[in-house]
Amino acid sequence: MSENNKIITRFAPSPTGFLHIGGARSALFNYIFTKQKEGKIILRIEDTDLERNKEEFTEGIYRAFEWLDLKFDENKKQSDNFPIHRKYLEKLISEGHAYISKTKEEDLLEAKKEGKTLRGEVIRFKNPNKVISFTDLIRGEVSVDTTDLGDFVIAKSLDEPVFHLSNVVDDILMGVTHIIRGEEHLANTPRQILIWEAVGERERATYAHIPLILSETREKLSKRIHGEIVSVEYYKNRGYLKDAFINFLAFLGWNPGGEREIYSLGEIIKEFNIEKVQKGGAVFNIEKLNWFNKEYIKLQSESEQLEYIKEFLPNIEKYSDEMLQKLRPVLVDRISYYAELKDMDEVGELDYYLNTPTYSNPNEIIWKKSNKENTILNLELIENILRKENNESNLDNLWEEIYKLAEEKGKGDILWPLRYALSGKDKSPDPKSLLYILDTKEALLRVENAIESLRNL
């Protein structure tokens, strides 16, 4: 593709909040589309609303993209272009496409009642009142009579353009060829096309409006009512893997056909076809994300898993490296995202790795089909084995002996009390894993304690 018909796209968030998952998906679709066509993608921070903008939100957006590892070819801030926007406003006015409009007294008064202040005059676009048709890559032909849009405001003053003007002028100036954005902008498109045509200069861009991400109740997901789950950083902080997150997001509203669902970004770029993007909104289902994430955790290398564990496991300083190594498979097996380690820690599911358990209800040491005497006897047999193997530290031998004993005496009658003695819990990983993770000396102590508790019963 030659340089002058190269595809140019942009993602244009406003820094009035953290990056929304819907925004992330828009950006992702832009990114995928652009990479596939070997085009250029621009990140343009739309900071024209001076009152609501915050630098921290811009930072947050950058951080989110850094996490997702989506890199933009250009980084722009719309406010840098205010002088240019002014020139275009002047041009539109002199050509009769826009005019300065006095605000009506009654509107001024009404706004005051609501606590808002309106400018005495603003710049409005002179609506030619015609039917605008465009081809949306996802939706096909869309056609709207712009008459009922009226003469809409495009700037508060020559130096304060608002969204429609800045957005269109920048798209024209930056050579944007494809505008891929959320469906909430579909209704804005006709008036933006009106401005685009009034400015002239360039053939208009091709539009594609991607469906919204919906809540359980099928409405647009919003931070206000749906909370932090709409923020991309939430997923980063909860220990989701960016590849899983991207895979999930891309498959919300699109898929390559076929039955495979685990696709790397590179594979998605290869397979992507914007015309196959779903038209209807998609309900955001965190269960499915969790499944994707678990699949990606399984795909991680041991050292990657260890890194995440070190980041998310509470009281990490209390675990030795050796123990962490041993703990890794057990932990990874039980989570879909790494922050679940914190949840497990909070409910005490990790206690027994660090602390010798106490048996508040020793009856639970006894297997359901057994009795106290038998259990004490069996634990003593285990105790003997542990004592014998204590200095050899050969886990395989140790386990072999215990398992032989279990087969002899009945698995439940050996394995249950052993596991309970080691964990102090009715639910826990299997005793072999526990023995593997715990020091043999510690295991012996726990078995002795359990016997003691039973005797005192």
Add this chain to the structure above:
RNA sequence: GGCCUUAUCGUCUAGCGGCUAGGACAUAUCCCUCUCACGGAUAAAACCGGGGUUCGAUUCCCCGUAAGGUCACCA
């Protein structure tokens, strides 16, 4: 309310005139098993309604219905 958009299992979706309507998540049951988790298997579960077009509609058209978006001196 006006305008725009959408409509396949509970959810994400495959399907692009003829299929026992396929897969995944979630659910249930079973297997594995001392418990939990993992894993494996099986099951239940959908074409919004009504008219056309057609030999034949989930698929094409129209009308309803429902849902969503948007109607700012926000983006």
